[in-house]
Amino acid sequence: MRWIWIDRILELEKGERCVSVKNVSLAEDVLHDHFPAEGDRPATPVMPNPLIIEGMAQTAGIMVGHARDFAEKVILAKIGKAAFTAAARPGDQLRFTAEMERIDESGASTVGVVERVDPADGSKHPLATIDLMFSHIDRNMSGLSFPEHNFVFTDQFMDLLRESGFETPCLDG
Template sequence: MRWMWIDTITDFEEGTRLEAVKNLSSSEELFHDHFDGSDGQPPQPVMPGSLVIEGMAQTAGILVGSVNRFREKVVLAKVSKVELDEDAVPGQCLRYQATIERMDAAGASTRGVVARLDHAKGTWQEIGRIDLMFSHLDNNLGGREFPEHNFVFSDNFRQILVAAGLDRFIDD
């Protein structure tokens, strides 16, 4: 099973920027086993930081893949920098904003901002920054061949692209 850590794409500037959101529901399995009881507070379910990073990786990976119309196998190569200042909990909405900092034949580096919606005020609060590096496997220098099917952009990602009106980037 492929886990999706974004629900929909909300904004897209071709080759530059992509924004996606994830609505956090208490019915999601991840909240059943991960509790934080630090700072003298009672234990409360929280989204693990590793999954927040994965949500940004999926957002930025779609952006990087779209540049070459998803013809290349794009994989996360490095988590360059992570600063997560606040937890994400059920009932909240996360926004991932990814921008391409550098892109060449070997891969790309991206900069990301994670924000959470303050429902009472209707405003977004920045809760973290995540910088990532991606590799284009088809242009690797290791001399290894990889399967032709593009394993990163599965049918779940295809559905997200179609729902956002970005299916023009999919070469069938």
């Protein structure tokens, strides 16, 4: 299944910051269901906010994984805050900026902003602030066992990193 909600990584500073972009397109089925015309109301295609949170989780998750050379299985554990001030419409480019607030053996917390780049004039507008927490699950679920291989950072993420021009590590499994 394809579940990648960012298109390219622009910046990746180890343990500090990750910037990515996502182009919102009417070719995505989800926009046609969110929301279709109903009665007198015309269709209003906007990117669902939960998927924008997923885009931030992927951007910040890559930053958290990269900080420890993708040795940890990094799982989104908590959405500390997600506040939206605008909608993402077809043609918009979303720009995700995630910054590391803290990272240690057990997990990480990140802060992030999402901006909307207007395709008409390239101007940037604030769209959301999203703060997340990630868990390094092998270190927090004692007693439970997980597969040896890193099922979080799959080829899809590694392809995305490589295509964005970043080095990718060789992961076992």
